[in-house]
Amino acid sequence: MTEPNVLAVVGSLQKGSVSRVVIGHVAEQFGAAGCKVDVLDFLKEPLALYNPDTAHELPGYAELQARVERADVICLGTPDYHGSLSGAMKNFLDHFWHEFAGKLFATIVASHEKGLTVTDQLRTIARQCYAWTLPYGVSFTEDIDVEDDKIVSDTLRKRLAMLVRDARIYGALLAQQRRADLIGREPGFLARHRR
Ligand SMILES: Cc1cc2nc3c(=O)[nH]c(=O)nc-3n(C[C@H](O)[C@H](O)[C@H](O)COP(=O)(O)O)c2cc1C
Numbered sequence: 001m002t003e004p005n006v007l008a009v010v011g012s013l014q015k016g017s018v019s020r021v022v023i024g025h026v027a028e029q030f031g032a033a034g035c036k037v038d039v040l041d042f043l044k045e046p047l048a049l050y051n052p053d054t055a056h057e058l059p060g061y062a063e064l065q066a067r068v069e070r071a072d073v074i075c076l077g078t079p080d081y082h083g084s085l086s087g088a089m090k091n092f093l094d095h096f097w098h099e100f101a102g103k104l105f106a107t108i109v110a111s112h113e114k115g116l117t118v119t120d121q122l123r124t125i126a127r128q129c130y131a132w133t134l135p136y137g138v139s140f141t142e143d144i145d146v147e148d149d150k151i152v153s154d155t156l157r158k159r160l161a162m163l164v165r166d167a168r169i170y171g172a173l174l175a176q177q178r179r180a181d182l183i184g185r186e187p188g189f190l191a192r193h194r195r
Contacts, residue, residue: 003034004072004104004171010041011078011089012110017043018146019110022160023077025151026108029164030075038067042088050094068099072178073106073171074131075163080111080118080139085125093125101130102178102190106167107137108160110146115139130189132174138163 008027012019020041030037048058055061068074078089085093093100105126109115119137126133138159140146145153151160181190 001172001176003036003168004175005070006030006035006037006073006075006167006171007067007071008037008039008075009077009089009092010039010043011076011086011092013043013086013088014079015043016149017079017110018140018142019077019079019108021146021149022108022110022140022151022156023075026075026077026160026164029160030073030168033164033168035073035168038071040064040067040092042092047088047092047095050091055095065096065099068096071103072175073104073167074100075106075108075167076122077108078110078118078122080109080113080115083113083117084121085118093129097129098193100126101193102174102181103131104167104171104174105131105133106163106171107133108163109137109139110142111139112141132170134163134166134170 008023010020010023027037027039076089078085107119107122109118123133140156145156151157178190181188182194
């Protein structure tokens with residue numbers, strides 16, 4: 001089966017972000033497995049606060065939309081802010097929904113408290129956008145799992161290897177069915193996304 005296209009998103013604007021380190025690591029792993037990987041980092045590519053009236057007029061919006069459309073797997077890395085996802089990540093997710101339908105979200109949370117509420121909220125957002133999620137999320141803790149911009153925990157490495165493997169395999173299966181459903185005639189949730 002063809003390897004899926006991956007969009008890996010950094011949800012922290014902090015310069016020394018541990019989410020960025022981990023997203024960088026998984027992007028490398030996806031790439032090594034033969035996936036096309038696109039990393040979206042709002043520190044390098046700022047994204048204006050979503051305004052439904054003007055979002056389509058933003059410079060670079062059509063290009064960003066095309067990058068989201070190209071992705072089969074959307075790997076989200078966010079810090080836990082007040083038991084929720086970061087504003088930067090929520091802002092990105094607010095900009096799109098049709099583009100997420102039928103795709104696979106894989107979620108990673110930097111948290112001091114396992115990030116369970118954040119993972120649940122990302123799953124809720126995925127459901128609202130008719131996206132699939134892996135049946136688990138990965139979370140980790142700064143200064144324990146990541147130090148000096150490096151992953152120092154074998155447990156985290158193993159969890160991330162599992163996430164990358166599952167996102168590749170299930171992402172490819174879902175992408176194949178999504179493409180078939182988008183050109184098919186059967187009923188199903190993707191019928192409304194046919195052009
Ligand atoms: C505004 C703010 C709110 C936070 N709220 C929480 C929280 O509710 N629970 C938690 O475990 N950590 C919380 N943190 C800590 C961050 O999740 C943690 O430092 C994370 O590793 C930062 O990731 P980053 O380096 O990728 O930005 C908060 C940090 C900030 C700045």
